[in-house]
Amino acid sequence: MSQHRHPGAPGRAGAVPALPDLPEATVARLPEYLRALHNLAESGHETVSSEGLASAAGVNSAKLRKDLSHLGSYGTRGVGYDVALLVDQIEFVLGLTQRRAVALVGVGNLGHALAGYDGFASRGFRIAALFDADPDRVGEEISGLVVRHIDELPRVAVEESIAIGVIATPAPAAQAVADQLVAVGVTSILNFAPCVLSVPEGVDVRKVDLAIELQILSFHEHRKASLTALPATGGSALAALPGGLAVTDPQEAIGT
Amino acid sequence: MSQHRHPGAPGRAGAVPALPDLPEATVARLPEYLRALHNLAESGHETVSSEGLASAAGVNSAKLRKDLSHLGSYGTRGVGYDVALLVDQIEFVLGLTQRRAVALVGVGNLGHALAGYDGFASRGFRIAALFDADPDRVGEEISGLVVRHIDELPRVAVEESIAIGVIATPAPAAQAVADQLVAVGVTSILNFAPCVLSVPEGVDVRKVDLAIELQILSFHEHRKASLTALPATGGSALAALPGGLAVTDPQEAIGT
DNA sequence: CGCGATTTGTGCACGCCTTCACAAGCGCCT
DNA sequence: AGGCGCTTGTGAAGGCGTGCACAAATCGCG
Numbered sequence: 001m002s003q004h005r006h007p008g009a010p011g012r013a014g015a016v017p018a019l020p021d022l023p024e025a026t027v028a029r030l031p032e033y034l035r036a037l038h039n040l041a042e043s044g045h046e047t048v049s050s051e052g053l054a055s056a057a058g059v060n061s062a063k064l065r066k067d068l069s070h071l072g073s074y075g076t077r078g079v080g081y082d083v084a085l086l087v088d089q090i091e092f093v094l095g096l097t098q099r100r101a102v103a104l105v106g107v108g109n110l111g112h113a114l115a116g117y118d119g120f121a122s123r124g125f126r127i128a129a130l131f132d133a134d135p136d137r138v139g140e141e142i143s144g145l146v147v148r149h150i151d152e153l154p155r156v157a158v159e160e161s162i163a164i165g166v167i168a169t170p171a172p173a174a175q176a177v178a179d180q181l182v183a184v185g186v187t188s189i190l191n192f193a194p195c196v197l198s199v200p201e202g203v204d205v206r207k208v209d210l211a212i213e214l215q216i217l218s219f220h221e222h223r224k225a226s227l228t229a230l231p232a233t234g235g236s237a238l239a240a241l242p243g244g245l246a247v248t249d250p251q252e253a254i255g256t
Numbered sequence: 257m258s259q260h261r262h263p264g265a266p267g268r269a270g271a272v273p274a275l276p277d278l279p280e281a282t283v284a285r286l287p288e289y290l291r292a293l294h295n296l297a298e299s300g301h302e303t304v305s306s307e308g309l310a311s312a313a314g315v316n317s318a319k320l321r322k323d324l325s326h327l328g329s330y331g332t333r334g335v336g337y338d339v340a341l342l343v344d345q346i347e348f349v350l351g352l353t354q355r356r357a358v359a360l361v362g363v364g365n366l367g368h369a370l371a372g373y374d375g376f377a378s379r380g381f382r383i384a385a386l387f388d389a390d391p392d393r394v395g396e397e398i399s400g401l402v403v404r405h406i407d408e409l410p411r412v413a414v415e416e417s418i419a420i421g422v423i424a425t426p427a428p429a430a431q432a433v434a435d436q437l438v439a440v441g442v443t444s445i446l447n448f449a450p451c452v453l454s455v456p457e458g459v460d461v462r463k464v465d466l467a468i469e470l471q472i473l474s475f476h477e478h479r480k481a482s483l484t485a486l487p488a489t490g491g492s493a494l495a496a497l498p499g500g501l502a503v504t505d506p507q508e509a510i511g512t
Numbered sequence: 513c514g515c516g517a518t519t520t521g522t523g524c525a526c527g528c529c530t531t532c533a534c535a536a537g538c539g540c541c542t
Numbered sequence: 543a544g545g546c547g548c549t550t551g552t553g554a555a556g557g558c559g560t561g562c563a564c565a566a567a568t569c570g571c572g
Contacts, residue, residue: 019478019479019482022475023528023529024528025528025529025530026529027472027475027476028468028472030471030475031465031467031468031471031472032452032465032468034471035450035451035468036452049548049549049550050549050550050551051549056452057452058452060530060531062530062531062532062533063529063530063531065549065550065551065552066529066530066531066551066552068550068551069550069551069552073550073551075549075550075551076537076538076539076549076550077536077537077538077539077548077549077550077551078537078538078539078540078547078548078549078550079538079539079548079549079550080548080549080550081550093475093478094471094474094475094478095474095475095477095478095479095481096471096474100470100474100477102470109368109369109372109373110369110373112365112368112369113365113366113368113369113370114369114466116365117365117366117466119450119466119467120466120467120470122467123467123470123471124467124470124471124474125467125470125474163477164470164473164474164477166470187477187480188473188474188476188477189473190466190469190470190473194291194375195291196288196292196312196313196314202480204473204476204477206469206472206473208464208466208469209287209288210370210373210375210376210446210464211287211375211376211378211379211380211381212284212287212288212291213446213462213464214356214358214376214379214380214381214420214422214446215286215287215290215350215352215379215380216283216284216287216462217420217444217445217446217460217462218350218351218352218356218380218381218420218444219278219283219286219349219350219351220444220460221351221356221419221420221443221444221460222275222349222350222351223275223351224443224458225351226275279558279559280558281558281559281560282559305518305519305520306519306520306521307519316560316561318560318561318562318563319559319560319561321519321520321521321522322521322522322559322560322561324520324521325520325521325522329520329521331519331520331521332519332520332567332568332569333518333519333520333521333566333567333568333569334517334518334519334520334567334568334569334570335518335519335520335568335569336518336519336520337520
């Protein structure tokens, strides 16, 4: 029921890929489904329809069904999806059956918060070590873990079999930290520093930039404001450009 | 030079939209360009080529040029882009010419960190007020701001003309907070709580979920591991599914 | 003043993702 | 046992985003 190779497919049976190369967009949504499913399970639901799960996850139901079908879904027509089954399935695909060890580098403002964030622990991860370059911070204890100096990374990485690194340092330090993480074999990095990291092929980097999120919101805010301000006469906002941008005026520009 | 409506477009001249409806993907990248430009400006560059800016922002140059062209770019062929000009232009488009007031709700672990994060201040925002529902936290001072009770939101929102709300509460409280924010006229919300918010049309919500980012990395980690583990014989990983998923075996499944 | 080097702006084609719409399948009720 | 209603899984179409490749434009130099 999991592999649908068109029923009459020719020979070569059993050649089912272990991890069926999910579309990136699907992968990004699976965690959301997983969270919604956990909620449903807690509130006693044993099964859920695509419609129900979709609305709990904030997506449309067709998309959800297609996503689940990619991993060889476990739904029953006329009934829906078995919640427990789906949880197991998604957790397996996401590699959450083993609790991965995470190293957090940089215990400043944000690092402190991340170290104490229980969402990590409750969703399949274990913060295994904290690092910082600042000697004043080394030795400090944060939610049961002692901050180590970054130079200890190689030793600790092996001991704890670190798989994922989280960078919460200031931007100038981030690239060096990334290099160190890569050097000890880390192949997945979550970067909170506002800068671009360059890493060798095969290493995945995801970036979270809080200010960028706000700036995107700001854009829409700006847009909404300018739309309500001039519902009829478009264009005057351009004239409000900071001095020097001077595009002259639309007429002339069209003449060009 | 900013509006390109096919040069010979019929009548209705001057109907140039103030904010030219940028593709969402472009909007999401503009802040990154902006950050890179600020770096370049600080290091003394007056102009930059698309190639240079693109690599500083971690994208490819064709994409960068297309993005900039959408906002009626200010490049000079054979030379490049004027850094200062582009900064002004992007900041204008993103609505960063006015420093927007942000209300932060929930000063727990993460909220504390966000309140102290200087990246907000340095990139066009002003944290104008902190709120919490817990009476024990009300009155506490964090980086120069006093935590207020959430019930004061309506009054403060007006006083400070809050435009953007940041939710850093536990998941169960998030929807109620969102409702309150919407009620006082906030139309942009950045949500750190791991849950789906439902808001009226016209309100923008962006979600940042730290655990989800890790889970996405985990997927790729899992994938990389399973690929190196079984380069030839695909399929055995499915057999490793947690008990109960029992798809029996491919042969039988095909028979169905 | 013209030419070549350089770099932007963009037409085009391709691929991914989303969405619609519906046939196939399943359980329940009569 | 049969039919009916409900829900999944998926084919097909459309839209969006990406990247290539090149024409147009500008500068500097001889």
